[in-house]
Amino acid sequence: MKLLTPDIYVESVLHLDLQKLKDRKIKGLIIDIDNTLVAWDIKYASEKTKEWLLNLKKEGFEVCLVSNNTEDRVVKFNEELKLPAIHRATKPRRGAFKKAMKTMKTNINNTAVIGDQIFTDVLGGNRMGLCTVLVVPIESKEFWWTTFVRRVERHVLRVVLKEHGGEK
Ligand SMILES: [Mg+2]
Structure with missing residues (x-):
């Protein structure tokens, strides 16, 4: 059960207390796209979410989008944001998380996973020992x-x- 329990649970990414992450010495954020940043059938993030994403850098975080969805979906979503991004991640498998940490130059002690799914985002993060944040889809x-x-x-x-x- 512990593997399925997130460290932090929030209504949406916009409600996430960044100070709380900083207190935990988090430097890198692995962020899911579908139903975490935007509804699965919507191409782009809202202005508010885009602002939130771009502000993370100013707050001192490294960011990598990690999605199980297709290259088309991820590239389109990331068109304006231009963040490091991994498509077809096959979460909860470890590969994409490792790749993301390599890109962000972070490690298991200072990286958090943010997503809406317990069996991909939370399970994947927890079994690697990462900090996990669950949002309401x-x-x-x-x-x-x-x-x-x-x-x-x-x-x-x-x-x-x-x-x-x-x-x-
Ligand atoms: Mg999702």
Whole structure:
């Protein structure tokens, strides 16, 4: 169970306390793309997320995007950001994490993995002894919201039909 438990759990990357990472002597961040930085079916990160990503460098962190998705997806997403990035990472396998640390010139003691999936990001990071950060998947938040909005819409429609249904 310990292998599946993240060290830090936050609602989104934007809620991540960077000072907390600095206190843990973290210098390198391995960051997942799909549902961590952006919903899986959206090409680019939001302005807010882009700003957050680019600010990490100023805060003194090295960053490497590590995604299990295709080269096309990762290259497109990274077009403007121009961050070091690894596609088809086959997380939770160790290869891509090692490659990322080599790129960032960091090691297992000062690198954190940030992602939305317990069985790829968290498991992969924990079994190597890296600090792991789990975020709520962006997709499911939108899904939850969509479901909620549809429910409200249906309710409003029922009320409207009840009140005005007879007029037609
Ligand atoms: Mg993901």
